[in-house]
Amino acid sequence: MSKIKVIPCSGIGKVLGLLARESVLMVTQEKCPNESETLCLAHVVTGDDEVVAKIKGQPCITMDGCPKYCAKKSVEAAGGEVDHSYKVPDFMKPHRGEEHGTGTYLTADGWKFAEELSDILAKTVIEMQEEVR
Amino acid sequence: MIVNKIGVIGCSGEECLGGTISRLVVRKMLEELRPGMTTSLCLPLFIAGDGGEREFAEKYPTISIDGCSKCCAKRAIEKYSNAVAGSIDISEIIGEDKALEKPLSTRNLTAEHLEFVKQTAEKTCEIYDGISS
Numbered sequence: 354m355s356k357i358k359v360i361p362c363s364g365i366g367k368v369l370g371l372l373a374r375e376s377v378l379m380v381t382q383e384k385c386p387n388e389s390e391t392l393c394l395a396h397v398v399t400g401d402d403e404v405v406a407k408i409k410g411q412p413c414i415t416m417d418g419c420p421k422y423c424a425k426k427s428v429e430a431a432g433g434e435v436d437h438s439y440k441v442p443d444f445m446k447p448h449r450g451e452e453h454g455t456g457t458y459l460t461a462d463g464w465k466f467a468e469e470l471s472d473i474l475a476k477t478v479i480e481m482q483e484e485v486r
Numbered sequence: 487m488i489v490n491k492i493g494v495i496g497c498s499g500e501e502c503l504g505g506t507i508s509r510l511v512v513r514k515m516l517e518e519l520r521p522g523m524t525t526s527l528c529l530p531l532f533i534a535g536d537g538g539e540r541e542f543a544e545k546y547p548t549i550s551i552d553g554c555s556k557c558c559a560k561r562a563i564e565k566y567s568n569a570v571a572g573s574i575d576i577s578e579i580i581g582e583d584k585a586l587e588k589p590l591s592t593r594n595l596t597a598e599h600l601e602f603v604k605q606t607a608e609k610t611c612e613i614y615d616g617i618s619s
Binding site: 394422 | 513
């Protein structure tokens with residue numbers, strides 16, 4: 354089976370985009386490197402034939418930083434199958450009052466939160482792989 | 487075209503080091519080098535947004551900062567909005583092999599990576615000042 358595509362928004366304006374990006378890098382590089390991979394969202398946005406061929410009909414997970422759902426919408430526009438769409442603010446409740454950093458860097462609390470997000474993504478990747486088997 | 491604001495838009499690519507550098511250069515322009523006059527937009531908002539992003543790039547000059555020679559940011563801006571006023575391909579500054587190395591978490595940045603950010607930001611400032619003067 355091909356690897357599950359895990360794609361963050363990587364939003365540049367706020368820490369939420371960086372949290373999405375770092376959590377996805379943790380999953381695709383450290384936690385599930387054999388089961389998952391990421392794709393450049395900017396490449397997806399171009400709609401190039403090359404990227405459409407890579408993503409069309411493929412199982413995808415998106416992690417967005419805000420309710421505009423840029424990653425989800427862009428992946429869908431390129432033909433990807435978004436099986437699970439997450440957004441960072443949905444997991445913020447237990448972290449109220451914490452400072453997570455900015456769009457440039459994460460604080461210690463920010464890294465802890467990114468770890469938590471990556472655990473959610475990793476669990477989803479494994480579940481999706483098991484469903485296919 | 488109005489030049490009291492300049493949009494600096496990075497690819498933030500998730501598949502290579504150049505994408506990480508592009509993101510950090512945009513943040514450096516916003517926070518340190520040209521604060522106040524610089525605006526950034528999340529690239530996927532050109533697809534997912536309500537149109538404000540496309541209108542911004544039609545009214546104001548933009549500089550695209552791409553991590554590799556695919557130049558996704560430049561092509562996406564021009565596809566959905568207007569010609570860019572300037573563009574940077576990071577692989578031309580740091581070399582293609584380096585630019586295409588694995589994407590990097592911000593917690594693994596080295597002095598070499600920060601030097602790449604500095605060099606690319608200097609080039610961006612040259613283009614920026616050429617547009618605004």
